[in-house]
Amino acid sequence: MDNYPLLHHNTFGMDVYAERFLEYDSEEALLELICGGEITQPCLHIGAGSNLLFAGNYGGTILHSCIKGIEVTEEDRHTVCVRVGAGMIWDDFVAMCVKHGWYGAENLSYIPGEVGAAAVQNIGAYGVEVKDLIESVETVDLQGQKHTYYRDECKYGYRQSLFKRPEMRSVFVTRVCFRLNNEERYSLDYGTIRQELESTGEPIGLQTVRDAVIRIRRSKLPDPAVQGNAGSFFVNPIISREQFELLSAEYPSMPHYDVDASRVKIPAAWLIEQCGWKGQAMGRAAVSERQALVLVNLGGATAAEILALSDAVRRDVNARFGIQIVPEVNIIGG
Numbered sequence: 001m002d003n004y005p006l007l008h009h010n011t012f013g014m015d016v017y018a019e020r021f022l023e024y025d026s027e028e029a030l031l032e033l034i035c036g037g038e039i040t041q042p043c044l045h046i047g048a049g050s051n052l053l054f055a056g057n058y059g060g061t062i063l064h065s066c067i068k069g070i071e072v073t074e075e076d077r078h079t080v081c082v083r084v085g086a087g088m089i090w091d092d093f094v095a096m097c098v099k100h101g102w103y104g105a106e107n108l109s110y111i112p113g114e115v116g117a118a119a120v121q122n123i124g125a126y127g128v129e130v131k132d133l134i135e136s137v138e139t140v141d142l143q144g145q146k147h148t149y150y151r152d153e154c155k156y157g158y159r160q161s162l163f164k165r166p167e168m169r170s171v172f173v174t175r176v177c178f179r180l181n182n183e184e185r186y187s188l189d190y191g192t193i194r195q196e197l198e199s200t201g202e203p204i205g206l207q208t209v210r211d212a213v214i215r216i217r218r219s220k221l222p223d224p225a226v227q228g229n230a231g232s233f234f235v236n237p238i239i240s241r242e243q244f245e246l247l248s249a250e251y252p253s254m255p256h257y258d259v260d261a262s263r264v265k266i267p268a269a270w271l272i273e274q275c276g277w278k279g280q281a282m283g284r285a286a287v288s289e290r291q292a293l294v295l296v297n298l299g300g301a302t303a304a305e306i307l308a309l310s311d312a313v314r315r316d317v318n319a320r321f322g323i324q325i326v327p328e329v330n331i332i333g334g
C-alpha cells in the first residue's frame, strides 16, 4: 500500500508515513513478494515498532511479518522445543509458555514487541535474556534464500545480535525456536521479583511470577497506549573497573552490576536521575517521571523534539560522569 500511515506501527506515536507497507503471513508469501520484485529499496523490516523512533517519513518499503503459530518440535521430561512465528506477539508467547507449564520465559512477561524482534534485539529483563532460551533463528533473505542460524552463530550480547548488523539488513527472521524447561526452576534474585512475590504472600509458581513481573513493569514503566514511548531509550553503559572505582569514590551510592573482572555496568536511569532530568520536559518530549531511562511523547512530539531531549540528557551525563550513554532505540532516518 502506498503512503501508508505508521502512527499505529510505532509506540512512540510518531505521525509519519511510509512509501510502501507490505505484510506477509508465511515464508512462501514473503518469497512471492521477493521474487515479484515488490520489495523496493530502501527497505526496513519492523516488528511491533516498540523499539523504534522514526525521524521522519520513510521513503521506502516497510515490511511486517504476520507469521504466527507455535508448534512443539521436540519434548522430553526435561525440556521442550517450540517453533514460533516471528509475527506472534511476544507476551502472547510468554502467556502460552506459562499456561503449558514451560519454564524460562516468565521473567520476560509484558515486554512489548513480537517474537522475531525479540530475537533480533535480544530483549532482557530481571536477569534473563531471550538468548538464554533460543535454540535457532530461521530467516529468509532478499535473494530468496532460507537459512537457519544456531544460537552460537547469532553473536548475542547485551541488546546485541548478528541480526542487528548493517550487513544483515536484508535478512528477515521468519521463525524462532526456543528451548524451555519442563522442570520447575525460577530466576528470582534480580530486581524486586522476590520482594513483590513475598508482599502478596502467594506461593511461587509460573503464573504468580508472571503476575509479579507484570505488576512491577506496569508500576515502573509508562504505558505506550497512554504516553508514547519505546521502553528504555538508552542502553545501560558498560565502563572499565578503573573508571568505576574513581566514580564510586565520589558517588558511593552508585548502583552497579559486575560484567566481568574488568568491566562494570551502570544503570543509565541512575545517571540521568542524578543529573536532575527525571520528570523534566523539553517541548513535547520528556524524561518519564516513573523511570528515568524512558523518554516519553507528551502528545504530538516530533522526532526532532525527542532527539533534542536525548542529546541534552547525553551531554549532561557525559559532562558530570564522563560516561557516554547511547540510544538503545533504533533511530530510523533523519
Ligand code: EPU
Residues within 6 Å of the ligand: 124, 125, 126, 127, 191, 220, 230, 231, 232, 233, 234, 235, 236, 255, 267, 268, 269, 270, 271, 273, 278, 290, 291, 292, 293, 328
Ligand atoms: N534507577 C534510578 N532512577 C530511575 C530508575 C532506576 O536511579 O528512575 C536506578 C535504580 O537504582 C535501579 C537501577 O537504576 O536499581 C536499575 O533500574 P531498573 O531495575 O528499573 O532497570 P534498568 O537497568 O533501568 C533494565 C532494562 C529494562 C528491564 C529492566 C529490568 C536496559 C537498557 N533496560 O532497565 O528493559 O525491564 O532492566 O530488568 O537494560 C527495555 O529494554 O526497554 C527495558 C524496559
